[in-house]
Amino acid sequence: MLSRRAALMVGAGLAAAPVLVQAARAEGSMDTSAAAPADLSSLPRIRHELAIPPLVHDHEQVASTGPRIVEFTMDIIEKEIQVADDAYLQAMTFNGSIPGPMMVVHENDYVELTLRNPATNTMQHNIDFHAATGALGGGALTLINPGEQTVLRFKATRAGVFTYHCAPGGPMIPWHVVSGMSGTIMVLPREGLKDVAGNPVAYDRVIYIGENDFYIPKDADGAYMRFADAGESYPDTLEVMNKLIPTHVVFNGRVGALTGDNALTAKQGERVLFVHNQANRDTRPHLIGGHGDLVWEEGKFHNTPRVDLETWFIRGGSSGAALYKFLQPGLYAYVNHNLIEAANLGATAHIKVEGEWNNDLMEQVLAPSPYAGT
Known part of the structure; x- marks a missing residue:
C-alpha cells in the first residue's frame, strides 16, 4: 500500500494534469484478458543478470539463433544518493543505479x-x-504500488538504442525522471551493426553513459537541503524543477x-561503442581528442550512421550511439559540450587509454621553453 504522504503526493500530481492522467487511466484500465494469447511456447528462453553502469551485461553482437524470450528482473529502489560533496538527492532508481542498467536484446x-x-x-x-509499441510504452500495464510486482513482455521490433523511464502520470513523470x-535498452540488428557501406562492424567494449539533470533545493543560507525521504x-524540488x-x-x-x-579504461586500437542516454534534456556529447567514427545520432541502427563527427546531438528523451577506435594513448575527456555544464555542473567522464604514442598523428615539435619576444 502507498504511505499516506505518497498517496497525497500522487493525488496532487494527478489532479494537476487531468488530460495526461485520463489517458493513462483509460489505457491502464483496458482489459487485455480477452485478447488472443501469443503462443511463444516454441521460443527458447535466456536470462541475463543486469550489470551496474557503465558496464553492460554479456551479449552477442550478432544473433546466433532465431528470436528468443530474453528475461530480466529489475527492482525499484528509493534511496538517498550523494550527487556532490555538498549535495544529496532522495533518488528513485531502477536496480539501485543511475542510470538504470542497460538491457541488450x-x-x-x-x-x-x-x-x-x-x-x-x-x-x-512503472x-x-x-x-515498445502500445500501452504508453508498457507504462499503462506496469503501474505497481510498494509491495507489488508485475511482468511485462514486448516484442523488440525496432533496432537501436532507446530510453526507458518511469512514467506514473502527470507531474509525477518529470519528478521521477529527474530523480x-x-x-537504456539496446536492440541490435540480428546481423549486428553495419558501417555506411553496409559492411559489418563490431565493437570491443561498450561504455554506457547516463546523463541526468538534478534539481536540488537550497535553504535560506544557500546550502543544499537534505530530506528524510522522496x-x-x-x-x-518542484519549485527548482519548474525554473x-x-x-x-x-x-x-x-x-x-x-x-x-x-x-574508464580502454586500449589503443580498441573500438568502443559509447551509448549515451538523456531522458529529459537535449545534450551534445564530445570526445576530447577523438571523434565519432560512426554515429547513430538518433540511436537507430537501421539508419545509415554519420561519419567523423566532432560533436553529436542527443535529443531529450532518447539515446544515441557512437563508435570510436582509439588511435592514441593517454587521457581522454568525454563531455557534454555545453562546457559550463561539463566543467561546472559535472557532465564529464575520463577514459584512460593504454598504448604507445604515434608521432605521425601528433608530435610535440618543441616542448614549452623560454620565449624572449614581446
Missing part, C-alpha cells in the same frame, strides 16, 4: 521484464519503454562518477 526478440516495487518504498512506479528513473523533498535550471548535470549519478579513480 536483438531485433524481434521478446523482452520479458519482471519489475518489482519493494514494500519498503513509498511511491507508485516503466515506459520507448522501444534518477531512466535508462515525498518530503517534492514541494521544494528549468539544473543545479547539477552529471554522468552516471554524481559529479566525478567517471573521473579520477573512477575513470
